[in-house]
Amino acid sequence: MRAGDGRALRRGAELRVPGGVKDRMCLLLGATGVGKTLLVKRLQEVTSGDGKGDLGEPPPTRPTVGTNLTDIVAQRKITIRELGGCMGPIWSSYYGNCRSLLFMIDASNPTQLSASCVQLLGLLSAEQLAEASVLILFNKIDLPCYMSTEEMKSLIRLPDIIACAKQDITTAEISARKGIGLAGVLDWLQATRRGDG
Ligand SMILES: Nc1nc2c(ncn2[C@@H]2O[C@H](COP(=O)(O)OP(=O)(O)OP(=O)(O)O)[C@@H](O)[C@H]2O)c(=O)[nH]1
Numbered sequence: 001m002r003a004g005d006g007r008a009l010r011r012g013a014e015l016r017v018p019g020g021v022k023d024r025m026c027l028l029l030g031a032t033g034v035g036k037t038l039l040v041k042r043l044q045e046v047t048s049g050d051g052k053g054d055l056g057e058p059p060p061t062r063p064t065v066g067t068n069l070t071d072i073v074a075q076r077k078i079t080i081r082e083l084g085g086c087m088g089p090i091w092s093s094y095y096g097n098c099r100s101l102l103f104m105i106d107a108s109n110p111t112q113l114s115a116s117c118v119q120l121l122g123l124l125s126a127e128q129l130a131e132a133s134v135l136i137l138f139n140k141i142d143l144p145c146y147m148s149t150e151e152m153k154s155l156i157r158l159p160d161i162i163a164c165a166k167q168d169i170t171t172a173e174i175s176a177r178k179g180i181g182l183a184g185v186l187d188w189l190q191a192t193r194r195g196d197g
């Protein structure tokens, strides 16, 4: 399934995580509208070869009702599974074969911050994700906001969260719209993929 082709779950069919041990993948999670689908589309653009230079206007996205599986082919193939924000109550059904986790926060929307923080704490305390590498993405830094990302991090006490977490956590500030920080995301994905052997 291509990014952006979110589809509804049919009688919980998608709840069965593809169980093969070979099928380890990167989960992409975050509240509705933070920009997950656009990020995946942009990563595809920049790795497709013709994505050098200006990315241009962002492609349209629709809310993901269900899940999108996308292969990013850079030095090695990386499979990213985005779960729609509206799927929050059943995200945990997909933790099983997750090796790395991208968690996205909307840096232009401080009113959503506490909800995102609760989601993040839930993820970090999940037993099945204890060994996952985590990249927290503050997206939409191209938009003006009355609060800086540093203030947002401080508000949710992110340094304390990182210090107490079992996971190896990295943070990045990006704009999926403008293409800012995408190279760093790809580098991180490649580095965690290498750890898979
Ligand atoms: N300005 C700006 N807009 C963005 C950015 N990233 C995403 N958007 C916009 O935010 C809206 C939602 O983006 P999506 O990628 O559909 O969000 P999502 O996280 O996949 O949402 P769900 O699938 O509902 O969970 C779209 O209009 C995007 O174009 C960004 O970096 N900057």
Ligand SMILES: [Mg+2]
Residues within 6 Å of the ligand: 036, 037, 038, 062, 063, 064, 082, 084, 085
């Ligand atoms: Mg989406």
